[in-house]
Amino acid sequence: DLAVTAQIADRVAVMEKGRIVEQNTTRTLFETRKHAYTRALFAASTHQPSREARVEDTPLLSVTKAVRDYRLPRRTVFGKTPLFRAVNEVSFDIRRGESLGLVGESGCGKSTLTRAILGLEPLQGGRITLNGDDISTGMTPDLRAKMQVVFQDPYGSFNPRHTVARIIAEPFHLMGRPVDAEDQIARALTEVGLTPDDMRKYPHEFSGGQRQRIAIARALITRPELILLDEAVSALDVRVRAQVLDLLADLQASHDLSYLFVSHDLSVVRRITDRVMVMKSGQIVESGETEAVFQNPNHTYTQTLIAAAPAIPEDWTHGAQDAG
Incomplete structure (x- = not known):
């Protein structure tokens, strides 16, 4: 994370393939970026995926006054059960x-809301519809x-004993395994930038970025209309993250997909979304067109969140030439 490094480090060393290719005081390195690999890292950290504006007015998913409560331990034997x-x-x-x-921020309710949309958490109020069908009760x-x-x-969501083919085929239990399942798996792998031969391998044979591509292939196999991306690129290094964001943008255009992008990384959300919602203490406190919210946040919490996000000082980047 180059922005965090800029804020806390006195000196920086850049490593590529086991070698230190450049090192200097933090500000000097950020300003000069002499090595091609250093320039490529910086270019990837601010990479903007090319996205087509093909948003329709028709809602695909609608969440209406959703409520999720959890029971807390009683404080007294005969007291009421408190709710969170x-x-x-x-x-x-x-x-x-x-x-x-x-x-x-952590604990604001993002993950609970995501699980409720997926049907993994019951609601105590409100409703969720997909294509007009109520999915809040099943x-x-x-x-x-x-x-x-x-x-x-992705590694934590894969069974390490299963081949890639079996992992990608897991969603078929929702609709029955088709007779051309192997062809569909091969096509999904190709669509995410891997090869059909990869279906016979195991998760440990792949890098982190490749495993995330396998996870995306698994999500694509049922030809969904909506994909929920829960911190899907937060564990990836900047160059791989840029590649995966490009892949997601390409797949959205080619498959007419909608995305719910759940993340704590504001810089990524700013580059990949059309609109953004800000959640605090279980409520949406601000929402709007992404760039408008980032440029002119109205709610004090949104302002605090954006101000707290690490950033490289602007005067450290003037004159630096990024790799294309």
Whole structure:
């Protein structure tokens, strides 16, 4: 994380393939970037995926006054059971072809809301609809196939004993294994930049970025309309992250996908989403067009969140020539 490094380090060493290729005081290195690999790292850290504006007005997913409560331990034997409200009357739509960001600090309710959308958490109030069908009380296999998820740690969501083919085929249990399953797996691997031969390998044979591509292939296999990306690039280094963001943008255009991009990384959300929602204490405190929210945040919490995000000082980058 170059922005964090800029704020806390006195000196910086850049390593490539086991060698230190450049080192200097932090400010000097950030200003000069003499080695090509250093310049490539900086270019990747600010990479802007090329995205087509193909957002429709029709809502794909609608969340209306969603409420999720958790019971807390009683303080006295005969006292009332206290409740913790993790999601407090949240409402929003995701339109077809749209990328919607959801940001907020840890414990704000992002993950609970995500699990509720996936049907993994019951609601105590409100409703969630997908294509107009109420999914807040359960989903049919056909509806589940229309919504998939990509997690932060692909290795943790894979069974290490299973081949890539078996991992990618897991969602087929929602709709029955098709007769051309192997062809579909090969196509999914090709779509994410891997090869059909990779289906016979195991997760440990791949890098972190490649494993995330496998996770994306698994999400694509049912031909969903909505993919929830839960911190999907936060564990990747800057160059691989830029490549995965490009891949997601390409897949959105070619498959008419909608994304809910859940992240604490504001810089990534700013580059990959059309609109953004800011969540605090279980509520959406601000939402709007992404660039408008970042340029002119109205809520004090949004202002604090943006101000707290690490950033490279602007005068450290003047005159530096990034790699293309």
